[in-house]
Amino acid sequence: MAAPLLQMKDLKTYFFTDDGVVKAVDNVSYEVQAGEIVGLVGESGCGKTVSALSILRLIPNPPGKIIAGEIIFEGEDLLKTDDEEIRSIRGHRIAMIFQEPMTSLNPVLTIGRQITESLELHLKMDRSAATRRAVELMEMVGIPESAARIHDYPHQFSGGMRQRVMIAMALSCNPKLLLADEPTTALDVTIQAQILELLTKLTRDLGTAVIIITHNLGVVARYADRVYVMYAGKIVETAPARELYGNPRHPYTLGLLKSVPRLDQVRKDRLEPIEGFPPDLIHMPEGCYFRPRCKFAVDRCQQESPPLQVVSSIHQSACWEWPRVVAGAKTPAPA
Amino acid sequence: MATQDIAASTTGRLNNVLLEVHDLKMYFPVTTGVIFQRKVADVKAVDNVSFFIRQGETLGLVGESGCGKTTVGRCVLMLYQPTAGDILFEGQHLTTMRGRDIRRMRRRMQVIFQDPYASLNPRMTVGSIIGEPIVIHNLAPNRRERKEKVQELMRIVGLNPYYANRYPHEFSGGQRQRIGIARALAVEPTFIVCDEPISALDVSIQAQIINLLEELQREFHLTYLFIAHDLSVVRHISDRVAVMYLGKLMELADRIELYENPLHPYTKALLSAIPIPDPAVEATRERIILVGDVPSPMHPPPGCVFQTRCPIASDAHGCRTVIPEWRNVGVGGKEHWVACHRV
Numbered sequence: 001m002a003a004p005l006l007q008m009k010d011l012k013t014y015f016f017t018d019d020g021v022v023k024a025v026d027n028v029s030y031e032v033q034a035g036e037i038v039g040l041v042g043e044s045g046c047g048k049t050v051s052a053l054s055i056l057r058l059i060p061n062p063p064g065k066i067i068a069g070e071i072i073f074e075g076e077d078l079l080k081t082d083d084e085e086i087r088s089i090r091g092h093r094i095a096m097i098f099q100e101p102m103t104s105l106n107p108v109l110t111i112g113r114q115i116t117e118s119l120e121l122h123l124k125m126d127r128s129a130a131t132r133r134a135v136e137l138m139e140m141v142g143i144p145e146s147a148a149r150i151h152d153y154p155h156q157f158s159g160g161m162r163q164r165v166m167i168a169m170a171l172s173c174n175p176k177l178l179l180a181d182e183p184t185t186a187l188d189v190t191i192q193a194q195i196l197e198l199l200t201k202l203t204r205d206l207g208t209a210v211i212i213i214t215h216n217l218g219v220v221a222r223y224a225d226r227v228y229v230m231y232a233g234k235i236v237e238t239a240p241a242r243e244l245y246g247n248p249r250h251p252y253t254l255g256l257l258k259s260v261p262r263l264d265q266v267r268k269d270r271l272e273p274i275e276g277f278p279p280d281l282i283h284m285p286e287g288c289y290f291r292p293r294c295k296f297a298v299d300r301c302q303q304e305s306p307p308l309q310v311v312s313s314i315h316q317s318a319c320w321e322w323p324r325v326v327a328g329a330k331t332p333a334p335a
Numbered sequence: 336m337a338t339q340d341i342a343a344s345t346t347g348r349l350n351n352v353l354l355e356v357h358d359l360k361m362y363f364p365v366t367t368g369v370i371f372q373r374k375v376a377d378v379k380a381v382d383n384v385s386f387f388i389r390q391g392e393t394l395g396l397v398g399e400s401g402c403g404k405t406t407v408g409r410c411v412l413m414l415y416q417p418t419a420g421d422i423l424f425e426g427q428h429l430t431t432m433r434g435r436d437i438r439r440m441r442r443r444m445q446v447i448f449q450d451p452y453a454s455l456n457p458r459m460t461v462g463s464i465i466g467e468p469i470v471i472h473n474l475a476p477n478r479r480e481r482k483e484k485v486q487e488l489m490r491i492v493g494l495n496p497y498y499a500n501r502y503p504h505e506f507s508g509g510q511r512q513r514i515g516i517a518r519a520l521a522v523e524p525t526f527i528v529c530d531e532p533i534s535a536l537d538v539s540i541q542a543q544i545i546n547l548l549e550e551l552q553r554e555f556h557l558t559y560l561f562i563a564h565d566l567s568v569v570r571h572i573s574d575r576v577a578v579m580y581l582g583k584l585m586e587l588a589d590r591i592e593l594y595e596n597p598l599h600p601y602t603k604a605l606l607s608a609i610p611i612p613d614p615a616v617e618a619t620r621e622r623i624i625l626v627g628d629v630p631s632p633m634h635p636p637p638g639c640v641f642q643t644r645c646p647i648a649s650d651a652h653g654c655r656t657v658i659p660e661w662r663n664v665g666v667g668g669k670e671h672w673v674a675c676h677r678v
Binding site for chain 2: 043044158160161188189190191192193194197215216217218219220221222223241242245246255256257259260261262263264270271272273274275277278293
């Protein structure tokens with residue numbers, strides 16, 4: 001296999017708050033191949049967004065700081081580049097789409113200006129060429145009458161249309177990697193489907209690799225090639241999507257899959273929730289972070305935090321007891 | 336007429352109906368001018384909606400944001416005075432009630448809100464939040480009994496009564512939603528409007544709250560109007576499901592019937608838009624991707640409100656000119672309500 005497009009190695013991004021140190025991203029490693037769609041799943045506060053912001057070095061400092069690790073992108077460690085260099089990468093070779101299309105566009109600039117800005121900056125186009133390209137981009141993302149709408153302001157667009165504008169901006173410079181942070185969470189279901197179909201079609205056509213960050217297991221199942229599951233600042237499981245959903249080997253992944261009602265399944269009597277709640281990121285439990293909520297926990301989990309264990313050549317799980325974690329099992333065997 | 340059908344069915348074979356809504360309309364005026372306000376238009380948030388809920392069942396109400404589902408919930412509780420229409424709770428007309436009578440009825444009807452962060456007063460302790468309805472409705476003769484009631488309620492919803500003196504910010508989202516549920520239960524209601532009670536919660540917490548709501552329903556014989564945009568959750572919790580679009584009901588049927596045999600093109604699109612958390616299933620599913628956006632409820636399209644995005648709308652069937660009738664097309668005594676010319 002060729003060298004991955006992006007390789008994150010043992011990244012630690014901590015936030016130094018008055019109440020203590022929040023280990024938002026703690027020893028996280030993942031990689032993205034060129035043209036691949038990777039899903040990064042987890043609940044709020046698990047560090048999925050912070051890991052993506054770390055790639056672009058957009059961590060507010062203070063209180064946040066990347067304290068260790070490497071992020072190798074096209075052979076170059078992004079954490080070692082100077083400010084000017086990272087600015088030339090942001091929005092050019094790596095682009096990002098944010099969750100809130102309402103707040104991530106500048107309300108006092110026209111849509112056209114916001115798209116042409118990066119074209120002029122990164123691709124050194126002149127104003128008229130950039131404007132022509134912006135109209136093309138808006139057509140590409142399905143905004144009707146784009147030549148006229150280029151002069152409109154963000155408030156004149158609906159939520160779905162704004163997210164289309166965000167996609168046009170993100171893809172304007174033909175990035176190699178697109179970070180899509182909950183790209184459709186703020187949108188309605190039918191609009192969500194529109195946007196995700198558009199996003200995945202365009203990036204496949206352009207050969208752009210995508211990291212989709214989401215809490216929605218369905219979105220990942222539909223669109224991702226490979227999946228990383230995050231919990232409390234760590235990657236707890238990774239595998240290709242089919243393997244992960246068909247053969248989950250971490251109690252958290254298994255619990256998540258069991259706890260959501262499925263549209264295609266006849267109603268069960270009772271959902272099987274994950275008991276308890278996510279840990280306080282300042283006062284982490286000893287050993288495995290998931291242990292207080294885990295049905296499979298043994299004594300060892302209390303003392304030693306499990307690193308990723310090899311389940312198979314394509315599948316890893318950060319669980320000491322992964323052989324006992326089986327999808328079909330209703331109640332785990334007593335430890 | 337649709338209304339007469341419902342009225343007939345509710346007085347006839349279905350005498351266990353708890354709540355009836357007939358031709359409910361809720362228009363919000365749009366005004367201009369600061370001093371001399373003129374009404375320039377109406378936002379038709381809810382337009383001619385009729386349905387009923389049986390004792391002890393859960394009616395799921397689904398739709399996208401802005402479709403009017405929350406407004407329906409608020410009208411049912413008389414938190415809004417409806418523009419037109421009739422709401423009957425246990426056979427009594429709520430729309431003509433005033434003041435004290437309404438407050439008396441509210442003891443029977445409660446609400447659980449979407450945002451557990453905004454719906455709890457940050458300056459009150461959990462104990463006084465849960466105890467407040469008990470005070471208002473005078474349900475405990477003295478302070479000690481009130482305290483006991485609050486502790487009992489906290490145990491019922493799975494909170495440690497020991498925390499009664501803490502403030503909402505000391506609790507997680509899921510726990511706060513439990514506080515909201517305890518507050519709703521404090522007056523021993525028969526009917527609860529659950530307005531998106533889990534959409535603000537983390538995935539792993541949602542199932543806990545759904546299970547709690549189901550347990551409470553069994554234990555206290557509660558009736559729910561469950562408002563949500565998540566069709567998978569609604570399928571799990573509801574007995575019957577109503578689908579709303581732009582202020583109108585599109586389809587209403589028994590849970591199994593609606594999901595196995597959706598008739599309205601909007602319901603079909605909505606169901607196909609939900610991704611299923613299983614890549615193997617996803618690979619074989621067909622998707623209906625709707626074009627365009629939801630029109631503004633200030634200027635709903637003529638004819639069927641869904642016609643601008645409908646994949647099968649046609650002039651020949653009058654989709655663009657005639658408002659489709661809300662009719663029962665269920666066969667063999669089953670109910671399956673739908674508003675579509677093409678069904």
